[in-house]
Amino acid sequence: MLGVLLATDAVGKTHILKAFSGQLNNVWILPGWAPPLWKLRHDTGDGIYGVAFRRVNALGKEAAEAQQSLDDTPRGPANRERVAELEHSRVRARRAQRAISAALLARIRDSTTVLNARGETASLQHASLLGDASPGGMGDCCAPKLLHAAYTAGLKPVSMAEMWYGSSPPNGERIQGATYSACADRCQPLLGYQLCGLDAGNS
Numbered sequence: 557m558l559g560v561l562l563a564t565d566a567v568g569k570t571h572i573l574k575a576f577s578g579q580l581n582n583v584w585i586l587p588g589w590a591p592p593l594w595k596l597r598h599d600t601g602d603g604i605y606g607v608a609f610r611r612v613n614a615l616g617k618e619a620a621e622a623q624q625s626l627d628d629t630p631r632g633p634a635n636r637e638r639v640a641e642l643e644h645s646r647v648r649a650r651r652a653q654r655a656i657s658a659a660l661l662a663r664i665r666d667s668t669t670v671l672n673a674r675g676e677t678a679s680l681q682h683a684s685l686l687g688d689a690s691p692g693g694m695g696d697c698c699a700p701k702l703l704h705a706a707y708t709a710g711l712k713p714v715s716m717a718e719m720w721y722g723s724s725p726p727n728g729e730r731i732q733g734a735t736y737s738a739c740a741d742r743c744q745p746l747l748g749y750q751l752c753g754l755d756a757g758n759s
Contacts, residue, residue, distance in 0.1 A: 557576070557577040557697060557698050557718050557719065557720055557721070557736070558574070558575070558576055558577075558698065558718070558719050558721045559574065559575045559576070559577075559697075559698025559699060559701070559702050559716065559717065559718040559719070560572060560573070560574050560702075560716065560717055561573045561574075561575075561702040561703070561705075561706060561713055561714075561715070561716040562713075562714045562715045562716070563706045563709075563711035563712055563713045563714055564711065564712050564714055565710065565711055565712075566710070570714075571709075571711055573590055573702050573705050573706055573709075573711075574588070574589055574590065574702075575589055575590035575698040575701040575702045575705070576589060576698065577696060577697045577698050578693075578696055584597055584599055590698075590701040590702050590704070590705035591701070591705065592695075592696060592701065593668050593669075593670060593680070593695040593696070593700060593701060593704055594664055594667070594668050594695065594696065595667045595668060595669075596663060596664045596667040596668070604663065605660065605663075605664075608656055608659070608660040608663075609660070611656055612653055612656050612657055612660070615649045615650075615652050615653035615656070616649075616653055618645070618649040619645075619646050619649035619650045619653065622642050622643075622645040622646035622649065623646050625642050626639065626642045626643060626646065629642065661692055662681075662688075664680075665679060665680040665681045665690070666679055666680075666681075668680040668695055670683040670695065670700070670704060670746065670749060670750060671703075671704050671707040671708060671750070672707070672749050672750050672751070672752045672753055673707065673712075673713075673750070673751060673752060673753035673754035674752060674753035675707070675753075676752075676753075678749060680694060680695055680746075683746055683749040683750070684745045684746050684749070685745040685746075685748060685749075686745045690745065690746075691741055691742055693742055694742045694743075694745070694746060695742075695746060696742070697718075697738070697739060697742055697743050698718045699716060699718060699738045699743050699747060700743060700746050700747065700750060702716055703716075703747070703750045703751070704750070707750075712754075713754060717735050718735060718736055718737075718738070719733060719734065719735050719736070720732055720733070720734055720735075720736060721733075
């Protein structure tokens with residue numbers, strides 16, 4: 557998605573802000589575009605993120621290899637112990653992978669702060685209506701980025717629009733060039749906090 561936000565400053569001058577969802581050409585930050593809310597990313601140089609990310613990938617590979625061995629092992633009494641060992645390895649790797657991913661996601665949420673129209677700041681999970689159940693990727697869409705960038709610059713949002721850019725997804729729910737409202741799972745639970753304090757006449 558690509559997004560544009562019109563905002564005004566203290567003297568009434570109009571400013572145009574733009575944002576993209578996720579990454580653009582595998583880059584998180586580009587000059588002239590609203591930056592990501594996340595302070596902890598793979599490109600921030602944080603050692604904990606790198607260690608956790610590499611461990612998650614290694615465990616995923618380990619689980620996949622165990623599954624492949626399971627698929628290749630004939631069933632029967634002669635291979636019962638082997639099958640049990642492989643299944644144990646697969647389950648252990650997946651559980652460890654989920655645990656590390658959950659811990660990393662919690663750390664990302666804790667390090668991500670969100671501004672609202674009142675100038676208040678909250679961590680991502682406290683700003684979201686979903687709390688700890690907030691999905692991964694929350695705060696990385698255009699609307700949250702644009703609002704946060706506007707507030708950071710001392711601007712007052714006036715209007716905003718988001719447009720799909722690129723090939724349509726397999727389900728056909730998005731068409732290039734068409735505008736869409738904020739997504740229900742990642743944006744709307746966060747936008748309530750971000751819009752808090754904004755005049756009702758703004759959209």
